[in-house]
Amino acid sequence: MTKEKRHVISMLVEDQPGVLTRIAGMFARRGFNIDTITVGKTTKAGVSKMVITVIGDDQILEQVEKQVNKLIDTIKVMEMTEDKSIIRELCLIKVAISNKKAKDEILRYTKIYKTKIVDITPKTITAELIGDPDKIDSFIELMKQFGVKEVSRTGVTAVSRG
Amino acid sequence: MNGAHILIETLIKQGIDVTFGFPGGSVIPLFDAYLDYKGKIKNILVRHEQGAAHAAEGYARASGKPAVCIATSGPGACNLVTGIADAYMDSIPIIAFGGQVPTSLIGNDAFQETDMMGITLPITKHNYQVRTPNQMAPMIMKSFKIAVEGRPGPVYIDLPKDTMTGEVTEPIPTEVNIAGFQPTKMPNPIQIKKAAEAIAKSERPLLLIGQGVVISEASKELAELVSLTKIPVSTTFMAKGIFDETHPLSLGTVGMHGRKIANYATLKTDLLITIGCRFSDRITGNLKTYVENAKVIHADIDPAEIGKNVKIDIPIVGDAKEIITQLTAELKKLQTKEKTEWTKTIKHYKKYCDECVPIKEGKRIHPKTVMLELNKLMKPEDIVVTGVGQHQMFAGHFLRMRKPRTFISSGGAGTMGFGLPAAIGAKVAKPDVNVFLIDGDGSFQMTIQELGTIKEAGIKIIIMIMNNSYLGMVRQWLELFSDKRYSEVYLGTTPDFLKVADAYGLKGIRVAKKSELESAIKQAIKNDTTTILDIQIEEESNVLPMLLPGGNLKDAFGGCMAGPGKYFEG
Ligand SMILES: Cc1ncc(C[n+]2csc(CCOP(=O)(O)OP(=O)(O)O)c2C)c(N)n1
Ligand SMILES: [Mg+2]
Numbered sequence: 237m238t239k240e241k242r243h244v245i246s247m248l249v250e251d252q253p254g255v256l257t258r259i260a261g262m263f264a265r266r267g268f269n270i271d272t273i274t275v276g277k278t279t280k281a282g283v284s285k286m287v288i289t290v291i292g293d294d295q296i297l298e299q300v301e302k303q304v305n306k307l308i309d310t311i312k313v314m315e316m317t318e319d320k321s322i323i324r325e326l327c328l329i330k331v332a333i334s335n336k337k338a339k340d341e342i343l344r345y346t347k348i349y350k351t352k353i354v355d356i357t358p359k360t361i362t363a364e365l366i367g368d369p370d371k372i373d374s375f376i377e378l379m380k381q382f383g384v385k386e387v388s389r390t391g392v393t394a395v396s397r398g
Numbered sequence: 399m400n401g402a403h404i405l406i407e408t409l410i411k412q413g414i415d416v417t418f419g420f421p422g423g424s425v426i427p428l429f430d431a432y433l434d435y436k437g438k439i440k441n442i443l444v445r446h447e448q449g450a451a452h453a454a455e456g457y458a459r460a461s462g463k464p465a466v467c468i469a470t471s472g473p474g475a476c477n478l479v480t481g482i483a484d485a486y487m488d489s490i491p492i493i494a495f496g497g498q499v500p501t502s503l504i505g506n507d508a509f510q511e512t513d514m515m516g517i518t519l520p521i522t523k524h525n526y527q528v529r530t531p532n533q534m535a536p537m538i539m540k541s542f543k544i545a546v547e548g549r550p551g552p553v554y555i556d557l558p559k560d561t562m563t564g565e566v567t568e569p570i571p572t573e574v575n576i577a578g579f580q581p582t583k584m585p586n587p588i589q590i591k592k593a594a595e596a597i598a599k600s601e602r603p604l605l606l607i608g609q610g611v612v613i614s615e616a617s618k619e620l621a622e623l624v625s626l627t628k629i630p631v632s633t634t635f636m637a638k639g640i641f642d643e644t645h646p647l648s649l650g651t652v653g654m655h656g657r658k659i660a661n662y663a664t665l666k667t668d669l670l671i672t673i674g675c676r677f678s679d680r681i682t683g684n685l686k687t688y689v690e691n692a693k694v695i696h697a698d699i700d701p702a703e704i705g706k707n708v709k710i711d712i713p714i715v716g717d718a719k720e721i722i723t724q725l726t727a728e729l730k731k732l733q734t735k736e737k738t739e740w741t742k743t744i745k746h747y748k749k750y751c752d753e754c755v756p757i758k759e760g761k762r763i764h765p766k767t768v769m770l771e772l773n774k775l776m777k778p779e780d781i782v783v784t785g786v787g788q789h790q791m792f793a794g795h796f797l798r799m800r801k802p803r804t805f806i807s808s809g810g811a812g813t814m815g816f817g818l819p820a821a822i823g824a825k826v827a828k829p830d831v832n833v834f835l836i837d838g839d840g841s842f843q844m845t846i847q848e849l850g851t852i853k854e855a856g857i858k859i860i861i862m863i864m865n866n867s868y869l870g871m872v873r874q875w876l877e878l879f880s881d882k883r884y885s886e887v888y889l890g891t892t893p894d895f896l897k898v899a900d901a902y903g904l905k906g907i908r909v910a911k912k913s914e915l916e917s918a919i920k921q922a923i924k925n926d927t928t929t930i931l932d933i934q935i936e937e938e939s940n941v942l943p944m945l946l947p948g949g950n951l952k953d954a955f956g957g958c959m960a961g962p963g964k965y966f967e968g
Contacts, residue, residue, distance in 0.1 A: 310578045
């Protein structure tokens with residue numbers, strides 16, 4: 237058995253009613269855990285793109301890919317490996333401002349992480365961060381010392397390189 | 399033309415001339431349309447929708463062709479569910495139609511509205527809800543394609559009432575295309591070569607043949623492969639009959655209640671050549687010790703089955719017939735020779751297995767006696783259908799089936815009540831052969847109402863009730879694993895099955911002694927209506943040998959094994 241890690245799986249699916257239920261249902265039934273899931277339109281009418289991340293070893297990954305492929309609504313399935321793809325997630329994070337010193341420090345970190353400040357009030361700063369999920373994890377971890385009021389993450393999306 | 403007429407025309411174009419169904423409000427327009435297609439298609443009116451689904455399964459299993467069942471919305475469609483789930487587990491191509499409330503009422507909790515799309519999602523290969531009359535034909539055409547191609551399976555179609563009464567305005571397509579559905583039929587030649595070389599090199603090869611070979615209609619190709627290589631053949635319960643079980647190289651079925659010679663060969667082989675089998679837990683027992691010292695070739699049309707349960711050395715994805723044909727050709731090139739040492743050993747031990755220890759007959763009849771008698775009286779083309787329980791396993795173990803699709807049983811789901819309706823479907827598919835239903839007194843009562851269908855549709859089968867007054871299989875587990883703490887397994891002596899036969903206008907014969915068996919079966923074959931044989935089976939006989947669930951093959955115990963030791967020596 238290989239090590240458990242995060243796998244990003246990208247698939248093209250028919251844009252049919254219930255397609256999300258079919259895929260999510262299959263994952264649940266077979267005991268695969270969906271970490272994140274995103275769905276969006278493609279340039280082709282009637283075809284959607286779905287990106288799912290799962291945690292598991294290589295054997296789980298192989299089963300996931302094969303079982304997803306078996307669904308009639310699935311047109312194509314690919315694993316998006318880190319070296320061969322661009323993997324991104326968007327995160328909105330609202331952090332509390334307790335005093336001036338905290339505020340300065342938060343702003344300094346948001347600059348280092350190249351986030352965009354999208355809202356600021358006397359008591360909170362909301363930043364938008366786009367990056368791979370590990371980067372987002374580490375930013376959220378960093379903000380915890382100031383008091384994270386709310387986090388909203390979109391889940392992972394990906395395209396292949398080249 | 400309205401949607402209902404297009405539905406029927408599409409079925410006829412797909413080769414369907416009989417369906418199994420039961421009416422209700424939502425499907426009135428559909429059954430109405432049947433009146434306009436007399437002579438081209440007919441419906442057999444069942445007595446319960448579960449019967450319709452199992453009858454469709456029986457038809458599909460006996461003929462290899464897809465079959466159709468129909469129910470009304472809500473409770474009607476819900477009653478199909480057991481049969482659909484059964485077909486899903488055993489990869490059987492049925493198309494199940496359920497009525498639905500009109501599209502305008504969907505989601506309103508209207509009378510007899512049930513979310514059948516949700517309910518059937520995890521137990522179908524795919525499902526469709528027809529939203530407009532124009533979708534009717536293409537969706538049905540797609541459903542047949544999906545049900546039959548690749549690894550077969552059931553498809554459910556939800557039919558809102560207005561899609562049947564509404565007019566179809568668009569032309570019917572001649573072909574349909576499903577972007578995401580292109581099963582791999584042709585095997586990779588490199589894998590075939592690797593497999594052939596492994597076979598040539600092996601010393602103790604063993605074939606494990608599953609239902610995939612039945613589905614791809616490759617019994618002739620398999621026989622050729624065996625006659626070339628002389629490799630012994632074990633099969634799964636589901637593939638019983640794919641290879642003539644009276645052939646010297648046939649070892650019969652493997653697994654929990656399989657034949658010892660087949661399980662012995664599995665323990666001893668150095669190369670298991672598996673074709674069209676999914677390595678269910680009832681076959682492998684403990685996965686850690688299963689074929690732990692052998693190489694495994696696994697050929698299947700469903701890539702998701704390869705590596706799912708057992709670690710595979712040589713995977714081959716493709717259609718079984720193609721694979722067997724190409725493998726045989728490759729082996730001819732390699733000029734493989736019979737592994738004489740191995741075949742000698744197998745033949746030596748198989749003799750023990752064939753002779754068996756004699757049965758100790760008590761006051762009532764031993765189940766094995768019935769099977770041996772039936773072996774003598776049935777013709778190779780005749781079909782055996784079973785219920786679920788001890789009687790099913792006795793049939794699987796002792797009957798010698800000689801042709802594919804002659805042994806029909808609920809394998810993956812183990813659905814009690816499958817037998818009678820499935821036997822109806824099998825007889826409708828193959829009217830010219832005898833259909834023997836070997837059923838349990840418990841199983842039979844689960845769908846006993848289909849005797850009405852039998853009578854009214856004029857169907858003649860031979861029903862052999864293995865009457866032991868018990869839910870025998872569960873009783874056996876309680877005896878062996880719960881210290882005989884029998885709880886809720888005694889059925890008693892009701893009903894009087896002869897009176898049941900009489901009430902339905904059928905014939906009945908009670909068989910109380912071994913000596914009456916032969917003449918009773920012969921009489922039932924001769925009778926021109928269905929006959930129920932109420933066979934008084936020993937109440938507490940056990941099906942052996944038995945492999946414990948999750949146990950190691952080598953520890954399978956009991957059974958008809960003369961000869962040394964707990965298992966074969968060595
Ligand atoms: C629908 C359903 N309910 C319960 C079971 C569990 N079960 C398996 S075998 C069996 C006993 C079957 O009794 P009978 O049909 O009389 O056959 P016997 O074992 O006595 O030959 C039961 C209850 C089942 N397989 N299917
Ligand atoms: Mg019984």
